[in-house]
Amino acid sequence: MSRAQQMKLGISLVSNGTHPAGWRLPQARADAALDFSLWKSMALAAERARIHFLFLADGVAVRTAAKDDDALSYSGRIDQFEPLTLIAALSAITERLGFVATASTTYNEPYHIARKFASLDHLSGGRVGWNVVTSWSEAEALNFSREKHLEHGVRYGRAEEFVDVVTGLWDSWEDDAFLRDAASGRYFDPAKMHVLRHVGEEFSVRGPLNIARSPQGYPVIAQAGSSEPGQELAARTADLIYTAARSKEAAIAFYSSVKGRLPKYGRMRQSAVVMPGILPVIGRTEAEAQEKYDALQQLIHPKVGLAMLARAFGDLSGYPLDGPLPEGLADSNGVKSGREALEALARRDRLSIRQLYLLVTGAAGHLQLFGTAESIADQMADWFRNEACDGFNIMAPYHPGGLTEVLNTVIPELQSRGLFRTEYEGRTLRENLGLAHVPNRHALREQTAAE
Amino acid sequence: MTALPKQMKLGLYATATGGHVAGWRHPDAYADMGANLRRCIEMAQLAEDACFDFLFLADSQAMRGSDWDVLSRGSTRYVGQFEPLTLLASLAAVTEHIGLVATANTTYEEPYSLARRFASVDLLSSGRAGWNLVTSSNEEEAHNFSAQSHMQHADRYRRAREFAEVVLGLWQSWDADAFPRDKARGRFFEPSRMHLLNHQGEFFRVRGPLNVPPSPQSHPVVAQAGASEPGKALAAATADIIFSLLGEFDAARAYYADVKARLPRHGRTPDDLLILPGINIFVAATEAEAQAKQAAVQGLVDPVVGRSFLEMMLGASLGSHPDDGPLPELPPTNANTSMRQKVVDVAREQNLTIRDLYMRMTDKDTFTVVGTPAQVVDQMELRFHGGAADGFVIMPSFFPNSLRDVVEQILPELRRRGLFRTSYEGRTLRENLGLRSIARPALLA
Numbered sequence: 001m002s003r004a005q006q007m008k009l010g011i012s013l014v015s016n017g018t019h020p021a022g023w024r025l026p027q028a029r030a031d032a033a034l035d036f037s038l039w040k041s042m043a044l045a046a047e048r049a050r051i052h053f054l055f056l057a058d059g060v061a062v063r064t065a066a067k068d069d070d071a072l073s074y075s076g077r078i079d080q081f082e083p084l085t086l087i088a089a090l091s092a093i094t095e096r097l098g099f100v101a102t103a104s105t106t107y108n109e110p111y112h113i114a115r116k117f118a119s120l121d122h123l124s125g126g127r128v129g130w131n132v133v134t135s136w137s138e139a140e141a142l143n144f145s146r147e148k149h150l151e152h153g154v155r156y157g158r159a160e161e162f163v164d165v166v167t168g169l170w171d172s173w174e175d176d177a178f179l180r181d182a183a184s185g186r187y188f189d190p191a192k193m194h195v196l197r198h199v200g201e202e203f204s205v206r207g208p209l210n211i212a213r214s215p216q217g218y219p220v221i222a223q224a225g226s227s228e229p230g231q232e233l234a235a236r237t238a239d240l241i242y243t244a245a246r247s248k249e250a251a252i253a254f255y256s257s258v259k260g261r262l263p264k265y266g267r268m269r270q271s272a273v274v275m276p277g278i279l280p281v282i283g284r285t286e287a288e289a290q291e292k293y294d295a296l297q298q299l300i301h302p303k304v305g306l307a308m309l310a311r312a313f314g315d316l317s318g319y320p321l322d323g324p325l326p327e328g329l330a331d332s333n334g335v336k337s338g339r340e341a342l343e344a345l346a347r348r349d350r351l352s353i354r355q356l357y358l359l360v361t362g363a364a365g366h367l368q369l370f371g372t373a374e375s376i377a378d379q380m381a382d383w384f385r386n387e388a389c390d391g392f393n394i395m396a397p398y399h400p401g402g403l404t405e406v407l408n409t410v411i412p413e414l415q416s417r418g419l420f421r422t423e424y425e426g427r428t429l430r431e432n433l434g435l436a437h438v439p440n441r442h443a444l445r446e447q448t449a450a451e
Numbered sequence: 452m453t454a455l456p457k458q459m460k461l462g463l464y465a466t467a468t469g470g471h472v473a474g475w476r477h478p479d480a481y482a483d484m485g486a487n488l489r490r491c492i493e494m495a496q497l498a499e500d501a502c503f504d505f506l507f508l509a510d511s512q513a514m515r516g517s518d519w520d521v522l523s524r525g526s527t528r529y530v531g532q533f534e535p536l537t538l539l540a541s542l543a544a545v546t547e548h549i550g551l552v553a554t555a556n557t558t559y560e561e562p563y564s565l566a567r568r569f570a571s572v573d574l575l576s577s578g579r580a581g582w583n584l585v586t587s588s589n590e591e592e593a594h595n596f597s598a599q600s601h602m603q604h605a606d607r608y609r610r611a612r613e614f615a616e617v618v619l620g621l622w623q624s625w626d627a628d629a630f631p632r633d634k635a636r637g638r639f640f641e642p643s644r645m646h647l648l649n650h651q652g653e654f655f656r657v658r659g660p661l662n663v664p665p666s667p668q669s670h671p672v673v674a675q676a677g678a679s680e681p682g683k684a685l686a687a688a689t690a691d692i693i694f695s696l697l698g699e700f701d702a703a704r705a706y707y708a709d710v711k712a713r714l715p716r717h718g719r720t721p722d723d724l725l726i727l728p729g730i731n732i733f734v735a736a737t738e739a740e741a742q743a744k745q746a747a748v749q750g751l752v753d754p755v756v757g758r759s760f761l762e763m764m765l766g767a768s769l770g771s772h773p774d775d776g777p778l779p780e781l782p783p784t785n786a787n788t789s790m791r792q793k794v795v796d797v798a799r800e801q802n803l804t805i806r807d808l809y810m811r812m813t814d815k816d817t818f819t820v821v822g823t824p825a826q827v828v829d830q831m832e833l834r835f836h837g838g839a840a841d842g843f844v845i846m847p848s849f850f851p852n853s854l855r856d857v858v859e860q861i862l863p864e865l866r867r868r869g870l871f872r873t874s875y876e877g878r879t880l881r882e883n884l885g886l887r888s889i890a891r892p893a894l895l896a
């Protein structure tokens with residue numbers, strides 16, 4: 001089977017926008033995060049534009065590296081709905097739009113996650129996906145009776161087993177196990193129920209799940225791991241793979257790397273779709289787009305910028321903002337590879353502290369696309385045609401305009417070029433993403449044995 | 452001006468196919484209630500049009516039992532149903548007034564996640580959420596959560612108490628005016644209005660703050676059912692509602708007096724905690740017709756299901772003791788002890804056989820009232836005015852008929868007597884229940 005001719009498109013919505021200063025724009029709703037009627041209208045607008053899914057990032061804490069409460073209070077990403085309850089509510093008022101929500105394998109139990117996503121899949125008629133994350137922040141650990149976050153290798157070991165337990169529980173029931181036959185008094189057929197009895201390193205879970213099998217077989221599984229263990233987990237288990245790539249070359253390399261791992265797990269290249277995040281900044285001219293972006297960047301409060309750098313470099317608030325990154329900083333507890341790359345960049349381009357935080361704060365490592373709807377569509381088409389991706393996860397920098405601008409300009413442009421659909425092809429998220437319904441492993445085994 | 456006469460509060464037990472083990476088999480029943488959102492919405496909107504205070508979703512994080520043959524004959528043992536918090540959130544999107552209460556258990560959850568999900572539903576519904584706090588009551592749940600065995604009763608309650616303290620504390624993370632969202636200065640919240648919990652206890656260490664601010668009702672309503680001594684103590688300190696299963700008048704009145712008397716020591720008044728017994732109603736224009744309705748459902752009880760349901764309530768096997776014989780002496784249990792005692796007392800007092808007993812228990816409730824609207828409402832009023840109940844949780848045998856019967860026959864009679872509202876008084880669940888909007892809940896001593 002050849003590659004699909006049309007892109008898959010998700011929209012990433014979080015709190016008051018994916019850009020840390022988006023909420024400060026005059027046209028932004030600074031209280032968008034908790035206005036359910038606004039989220040309803042955003043979901044309905046995305047559905048009218050035939051978007052595949054809304055993607056909701058999440059953390060189980062106010063996640064921050066701000067040095068104190070004062071510095072934290074300048075962040076616009078504090079308050080938000082809990083995503084599973086939000087997508088349950090939104091699925092009740094939509095019919096075709098998909099929803100992908102983050103849930104951590106570090107701070108949850110697999111039975112809970114299997115059950116909640118199966119429930120959401122029933123509530124929505126097969127339109128949800130689980131974005132598997134292992135969590136990275138210290139702040140989350142401190143809300144869950146831990147001193148610090150789990151070490152990377154341990155987190156991934158737990159995540160691997162966690163996903164296996166969840167998919168095992170999703171196969172507790174065959175698709176036709178529930179009879180509800182009033183005459184005979186049989187509610188389900190015990191022969192079509194399968195008890196998991198998982199006993200592993202991290203979990204022992206008997207099962208069965210106390211909800212019928214998902215309309216999609218399994219809800220869609222999404223992952224964003226770029227590290228070596230992250231790519232392996234994604235290649236083995238994910239249907240939808242996110243990534244942050246700043247250049248087409250990097251995106252092509254990632255695409256080829258992760259797709260190349262699929263056959264090892266008995267999967268085909270088209271069994272998973274790769275969707276990098278992009279932050280489009282749209283103007284009537286290129287210059288206007290650049291101006292709009294500069295205006296947005298200007299609104300990043302220095303306290304927010306310094307908190308972003310603190311993850312890599314620790315507290316820099318004692319140094320002049322327009323001076324260079326100081327030499328000989330102590331090792332921080334943060335992400336090591338990220339720090340080295342940033343430090344090298346700062347030295348090479350002689351960036352001030354301010355310039356450095358502006359660079360990392362805007363789209364948080366994702367591709368920023370500037371231009372008119374036409375030129376942004378050109379760039380997206382270029383990536384898509386050159387196997388840098390199967391589509392994009394479009395980040396809305398503020399609400400609701402950051403979303404509606406894209407829906408009103410870029411989407412029609414892509415549609416007019418035949419690069420994006422004008423109708424939903426299927427009912428479920430899997431159908432719309434071109435992914436197969438997942439057969440029940442027990443039914444499959446019996447079927448194979450019979451043949 | 453005299454105050455308006457006090458009115459009953461009414462909740463709706465809205466789990467899966469209804470409260471009766473055989474209800475789903477009735478020809479008119481929605482047997483797929485546990486997996487059909489459209490039907491759940493129909494039920495919620497029917498209850499909202501009737502001005503119910505709230506609907507309530509019970510829960511278990513495992514099917515109750517391991518005898519697959521028995522389980523396959525019914526739906527009331529949490530066999531196949533929506534996960535309650537997700538269903539509650541869906542219903543929040545399609546209703547405007549009715550309260551949305553669900554069970555979540557303190558034994559296998561983390562307080563931060565639970566506090567957050569209920570706070571989120573509370574905001575999605577503009578202040579209509581409620582949490583029914585339970586401790587795990589069965590071995591099956593332990594097996595789904597990497598636990599070797601079921602936690603002992605006393606340990607469960609110590610954990611539940613600390614859990615409640617953490618959740619109530621996290622719900623106080625932000626003052627109502629904590630978020631100026633000042634675009635010009637770039638300041639999103641006011642740090643002095645944020646409160647870190649910094650909880651350090653026997654079971655949990657939780658820093659906070661919660662990443663969901665308060666709703667219009669400040670925080671979700673808290674319900675509890677525990678009838679045991681530690682359950683009553685916890686409810687007196689923390690709950691806004693008690694779901695009791697005591698229908699017998701004298702026992703219900705004694706319980707009511709006992710719990711209400713505990714409130715002052717927590718700085719609370721009797722009005723701060725509502726006691727709502729469950730009630731199962733079979734109503735018709737004549738008593739004979741009402742009895743026929745009950746008999747129609749009872750006649751659908753599969754003896755295998757009835758017997759095992761009784762065993763579950765007792766937390767013990769009945770072995771080879773015959774259906775027609777008396778209830779035998781039972782070994783000690785780690786399950787729900789108050790439930791067992793109630794069943795045993797009824798059996799002894801009334802000299803019931805095992806069959807009598809399970810037929811009596813199949814509606815999950817010992818308070819079943821059968822009769823004309825006036826007869827049923829007489830019983831409700833007796834308890835309401837007699838110091839035994841502040842209202843009731845209606846437990847329909849099956850959907851939709853048993854709920855429709857209540858809406859069409861019982862509510863008009865209650866209203867005729869001035870005992871139930873004709874429109875919602877407030878916007879939030881707390882307002883409709885007449886509960887004070889307290890800045891800080893009663894502290895656990």
